[in-house]
Amino acid sequence: MKNIKNKFISSLLVLFILVICFLSALKFLSMQKKEAVFPSEDLTSKKMLSAYLQSLKNTWGDTEIYIYEGQEKGGNLLITGGAHPNEPAGFITSVLLVENIQVTKGKIIIVPRANNSGFTHSDPQEGNPQRFSFETSTGRRQFRYGSRLTNPVHQWPDPTLYINPAGQKLSGTESRNLNRCYPGRKNGRLTEKVAYGIMELIKKEKIDLAIDLHESAPEYPVINAIVFHENSEELAALALMDLQLEGFEFSLEFSPKNLRGLSHREWGDHAHIMPILLESANASHGRLKGKTSPALIVEGKDKNYAKAAKLGRLFVPYGEEGVPLKLRVARHLAAVKSILSSLEELHPEKRIEIKNMPSSSKVRNTGIGPFLNPPN
C-alpha cells in the first residue's frame, strides 16, 4: 500500500515538473522569435553574415547585414550593434539607422544583431525582463533584451580556461563573448566563427572605419567613452572636440595593447582599419541595479545608482532622473555623426554622406518611438 502511495506521489511530481518544463519552455523559446526591423526605402541590399563565412549558414550565429550604398564613391563604414544583447543602446541605435538613413556618398554597412544567438536567451540569476518596448504612431514595437554571451544551447560546453584567437587567457564563459573572440577562428566555436565572419566582411567590403556600439555598467571605468585604436587616434580626438561643442561629455580611452580579442584592438591590428568602440551608461546590466523591469532598461532610473553616484562610486554622473535609453541612443548617434565629420576632415576622399539620420537632439527630446517605422 505504501509502495503504491509513493509511486502515486512520484508520478504526480513528475507530471508537475513536466507541466513546469512545458510552460517555461514556451517562454524561453519565445526569445528565438526575432523582432522585425523595417529598413528605410533606400536600403541597397540585405545579406546574411554567412555570405562572408559559409559555415555560419543555418546556424544561430548567422545574422542580417544591411547595406546602404550611395551613388558616389566615398569611404566605407561598418556599424555593429548587439555584440552584447544586454546593452540595448547599441542595438537600438543600429535599428534607428537601418530604418531611417539614406546614403548618398560612400557605403554604410550595419549589423544590428552582431551576436544573434545572444538575443535568444537571458542570463540566469540576472532577473532581467525578456523584452522592452516603444510606442510608435501606429502601435507598440517590442525588442528583446538578451545576454552578453552566446546562448549555451548553441555553444556548449565552455572550456575551463579560454585562450582566445588573439592568445589572451580568459575564464571559460568568455568563449561565448563575441567581443573577446576577435579576430575569430574559421573553424572554431560558433562565437569565434561569428567574429571571423565579421573580420571577413571588413576585409571583403574594404571597410575604412568601423564603429562597435556598446554600453557599460555605470560602475565600470570605461564609460561614456570613445575607445580608439592607434589607427583611429586622430579621428577620435577630433570627434571628441566636436561632441563637446554639441554639449556631450565623452572620455577618450586608448585600446590597451595587452587586452586582446576586443573589436577596437583586433579590427585595427588584423584588418588595418580605423576602429572605434562607443560606450554609454546602462544601469540594467550593472551589479548594483535595483528591481529589474522594462522601465529600468528604457527609463534608466535606479535609486541604487543614484546613491552610488553620491558616494563617489561611479565613473559617470547618475542622478535620480536616471540615464534613459533615448539619451544613450542620442549619445551614440551624436558620436557617429561627429566621427563621420572628422573622417571627412581628415580624409576628404573617404567622405560619407548620409541623409535622414535621426537627429540626436530630437531623439533625446521626443524619444525613440517616433524614429521607428510603424509595424506593418
Place this chain on the structure above:
Amino acid sequence: MPEYLIFLLMIAIFALLAMLLKLPIGVSLAFSALAGSLLGGEGIALRHLVEGSFGYFDTILIIVTAMIFMKVLQASGILDTITSLLLRTFYKKKSALLLTAMFLVMFPGMITGSSTTAVLSTGALVAPVLMKMGLSKVKTAALIAMGGILGMIAPPVNILVMIMGAGVDMPYVGLTIPLLIIVIPLAVAISFWLGYKDIKIIEYEKMRAVLPPSYHQQYGFRLYLPLIVVIVLMLGQSILPKIMPDIGIPAIFLVGSLIGLGCGRSFNFFKATQKAIKESTPILCILVGVGMFIQIMTLTGARGWIVISFLSLPSIFLYLGIATSMPLFGAVSAFGSSSILGVPFILALIDKNAILTSSALSAVAGLGDLMPPTALAGIFAAQVVGEANYFKVIRHCLMPALFELVMGVGVLISTPLLDKII
C-alpha cells in the same frame, strides 16, 4: 514593499521551512524564492524560477560526474591501492605526509579552478591515508575542504580572478607570484594547524595492520589508468590548449569513470552511478534552490540593495565589508561573489594595484565555498570521509578560514608595499 523587507522575509520563510518544518534545504530555498516573487509583486515568476535554477547547471554536471568517478575509484580498488601506496611511503614522515596531502588535494583545483573537483578527486585519495594515520574524520574533511579552496585560488587557473578581471578589463597575466604569496604560507600553515598534533608516526607493524588491500600486483599499471587519463586531460587543457581538446571537466570525469570499468576489480557500473546520484542529490537540490533564490533576489532588487549597502560603508569599514560580505555571499557561490561583489570592490580600490587586489579578493571570496547552505567544499569533504553532519567539518575550518581571511585582507591593506617589492 522595500527590497530589504522582501529579502528579510525570504530569509525568514527559508528558516521557518528548513528549521521548523524540517523541509529539505533545496525545497525550502525554492519556496522562499517563490514567496519572494509574490512579495515583490511579480506573481508566480515561473520563467525566473526556472532560469535561476539553471545558474549552476555546469557545476551540477561537475558534481555528478565527479561523484561517479569517486565511486568508480572506490569500487574498482584503485582508492585502496593508492591509500596503501601512500601509507607505505609516508607512515614515518609526518610533515612530508601533510604537505604532500595538501598539495595533492590542491592540484586538481589549481588546474581546473574548482574546489569541488579537488575535494572529490584527490581529496578522496588522501582522506583514508590521513584517517589511518590518526587524524579524525572531521579534521581530515576540514583539511581536504581547505585544500580544495586553496587549490581554487592557486595559480595557474584562478577562475575567481578571471571573473573579476573580466569585469574591469584586466588581462589574466602577472598573477602567479601574487597568488603564490597568498597560497603557499596558507597551505603550509593550514595543513600543520589541522594535522600536526593528531597525526602519529606509527611502527611498521601497526601500519601493516591498517593497510588496505593493494591490487597493484593483480592489475599492474592499468589500475592507475583512470587517474592518469583524468590528470593528463585536465593538465593538457592548461598546458597544451592548442593540441589537447577541451572536452570540459564533466566529460573528463566520465572518460575516467568509463576507463575505470576495465582497470581493476569488476563492479556494477550502473549501481555505482545510482549511488553517486543518490548521494549528490541533496546538494544538487540546494544548488537549484539557491539559483532560484538569487534570481528572485535580483528580480526584486534585494541583490542590488545588498551590494549598495556594503559599498555605502565608510572607507574605514570597507575592508570589514569585504571580509564579511564576500564569504557570506559565497553562500550563493564563490564565483557569484567574485562577480557581484568582487568587481565593485576592485573598483572601490581602484587606486591600488588591481592584480594584487584581485588576488587578495579571490582568497576572501574562495571562503564562500564553506558558507552554508551551499558550502560545496565543506559538504563534499564531509561526504568523502563519511561524516553526515557537515557543520562539524565547517567548525574545524573556522580557524584555517580565519587565517585565509587575515591573509586576504592583509594583502589588500599592504598592497602599496607589496607593489613596490614584487
